[in-house]
Amino acid sequence: AQKVTQAQTEISVVEKEDVTLDCVYETRDTTYYLFWYKQPPSGELVFLIRRNSFDEQNEISGRYSWNFQKSTSSFNFTITASQVVDSAVYFCALSDGGYQKVTFGTGTKLQVIP
Amino acid sequence: GAVVSQHPSWVICKSGTSVKIECRSLDFQATTMFWYRQFPKQSLMLMATSNEGSKATYEQGVEKDKFLINHASLTLSTLTVTSAHPEDSSFYICSARGGATNEKLFFGSGTQLSVL
Numbered sequence: 001a002q003k004v005t006q007a008q009t010e011i012s013v014v015e016k017e018d019v020t021l022d023c024v025y026e027t028r029d030t031t032y033y034l035f036w037y038k039q040p041p042s043g044e045l046v047f048l049i050r051r052n053s054f055d056e057q058n059e060i061s062g063r064y065s066w067n068f069q070k071s072t073s074s075f076n077f078t079i080t081a082s083q084v085v086d087s088a089v090y091f092c093a094l095s096d097g098g099y100q101k102v103t104f105g106t107g108t109k110l111q112v113i114p
Numbered sequence: 115g116a117v118v119s120q121h122p123s124w125v126i127c128k129s130g131t132s133v134k135i136e137c138r139s140l141d142f143q144a145t146t147m148f149w150y151r152q153f154p155k156q157s158l159m160l161m162a163t164s165n166e167g168s169k170a171t172y173e174q175g176v177e178k179d180k181f182l183i184n185h186a187s188l189t190l191s192t193l194t195v196t197s198a199h200p201e202d203s204s205f206y207i208c209s210a211r212g213g214a215t216n217e218k219l220f221f222g223s224g225t226q227l228s229v230l
Contacts, residue, residue, distance in 0.1 A: 037221070043205055044223035091157065099211045099219050102148065104158045 002027045004094050006105035013082050014113050021077045021108045023092030029053075031097030034068065034075045039107070040088040048090075051075065053097075082112045117141055118210045120222025127198055128230055135193045135225045137208030142218055143188035144210035149181070152205040152224075161206075164191055188212070198229040 003026040013019045036048040051068055059066045063080045079086055089109045095102040119138045127133050146165050150158040164170035164185035172178050182194040195202050208222040
């Protein structure tokens with residue numbers, strides 16, 4: 001069975017601080033995908049990143065970076081120099097290699113205070 | 115731009131009426147579409163999986179007759195909430211899987227349903 005744990009329910013940071021959102025997953029599949037999505041107050045899901053299980057390279061996209069470590073089954077997301085517009089709920093998700101089922105974590109609500 | 119279009123974005127209806135939500139893949143053929151439900155401040159829960167041309171597979175606890183899913187073409191799936199009641203009020207999100215090797219998975223922007 002697949003499971004995604006986002007232990008941080010809510011995080012508040014002051015603007016310009018760095019913040020890391022944790023994601024731990026469980027799966028028996030050897031091929032799988034990990035995702036991060038942003039859900040702003042308006043509700044739509046915004047795709048941030050997809051990473052397959054064979055690619056452990058860390059990725060940086062502007063102020064966003066992701067640290068994938070299979071040894072600890074973690075796929076953490078860091079926002080550098082946070083901004084008010086980063087305030088949202090962030091979901092980590094896991095799917096099998098064939099996208100038969102996508103399992104979402106419970107989400108982390110990030111509030112960036114000006 | 116969006117590759118999965120979901121309409122309407124929000125809908126308010128009276129109790130007892132039926133509501134249809136559409137999910138379209140815009141630039142790829144979606145062999146499989148997924149429907150999720152999200153309660154306030156909670157995560158997304160998979161309701162059902164539909165493959166084009168076949169019956170949807172519902173998750174445990176989801177009423178098939180209540181939530182009718184049709185996936186008649188490779189670019190369109192619909193979710194109909196039949197005889198809606200206030201407890202059906204929720205945020206519904208679709209996602210579509212497709213591409214040459216099923217490598218694409220994108221989500222719609224969601225539909226907020228409020229049943230009065």
